Amino acid sequence: MKKAYVFIALGVALLLVGSYIGLFVAPAEEYMGQVQRIMYVHVPTAWNWMLAVLFAFGCAIAFLFTANTKWDARLEAGLEVATLFAFLLCCQGSIWAKPTWGVWWDWDPRLTSVAVLLFAFLGILALRGFVDDPQRRAVWSAVATIIASVDLPIVYYSVKWWNSLHQQQSTPQTVASQFHLPLRINAFGVLFLMIGFIMLRTRIANYRLAREMAMPPIGGEQAGELA
């Protein structure tokens, strides 16, 4: 339990340091200017979003094989964090795209894949909200997560074919070394923050599962009082 807060504190501290370096120490990019600095949060969020999706996918498979409800709690945490990060990615990307490309949105394969998966995961979270039986909810959301995650590469490549206008992905070779340090610090900052979030969220999901699995109180008066 305490570990989750340690991770979150560590993540916030790293993000503060990394963002300070990114905002005040690193030089502004030649063509994009100050706007480019959003990359120091955007790219780490993107990397960790992919990790969160992979985590959710792994939890879904683990649940289907083991039928252990712990994996369902982790899946719920992974789904929510992946949804949050996808939403953040869309917001950050739009803020960056408006001054750079002149539009809020572009049909870039990465952008579109994130948006598609955001809606797919929102759908799965809605499904979870509508199923009362915990066993069914766990199986169905695991199945839906697997189906949606398998879709991700297909969406990516189909949109890439559909709209071949996009910019190349950056690699350490194409990015100057002054930009590396804040990017890496922030990547670990977001990673620790994500681990902390997932741990906290898993705990809440576990509590809720335990309450749902517990036998209902005997006698109508008690139940009436609770309601």
Added chain:
Amino acid sequence: MLTAALRKELLLQWRTRSQLMAVFVFGATTLLLFSFGIGPNAEMLRTFSSGFLWLGLLLSSTLTLSESFHAEMENRALEGLLLLPSDPRALYYGKAIANWLQLTLLGCALVPVMVVLYDAGTTELLKLLAIILLGTAGLSAPGTLYAAMTAQVRAKQTLLPLLLFPLIVPALLASVKATSLTILGDPMHQSRSWIALLAAFDLIYWSLCGLLYGRVVEE
């Protein structure tokens, strides 16, 4: 067992054929409404015709898909079917194939409406049929699986599109692109690669959803 399940589904669909007729009218109405969204610009309507056709088909498909599990939910018929000494996959594929055929029929019926409303005809009818077959296969495989889930919960009318629409983005994209190239001309022979993408999508989801269906309906 598969043939028995398929026969049951087709018989059921034949006996409720008035429902398919109603869905067709719904699809044709959406095609009519899309043109009001654009305005009476003949050139533009022709350009977007394939997109409208597939969107109309997609919207109608949620009606037929959610309806396909309606009968199973009455008197807990699904549980009875699962008690049969057979693989639940046969039930899934029977239903998915029946839905596929129904959606193909619907797609073929909507094509003349598109031709009349948007002046978007083509002579390559066999190719168009192949695209409709592959595209509706992409809709029905995950659609049948999700319908099996959502039929058993509250708010099923909302949940099915919510789950299905993001998922079938690649299939929709490829179908629209291939249909559009067939109608508007394909000088670079690009439609073949879109059809290949559709076939790959179908292959992945027809096998994956069949594998997972047993887990979805188990008690």
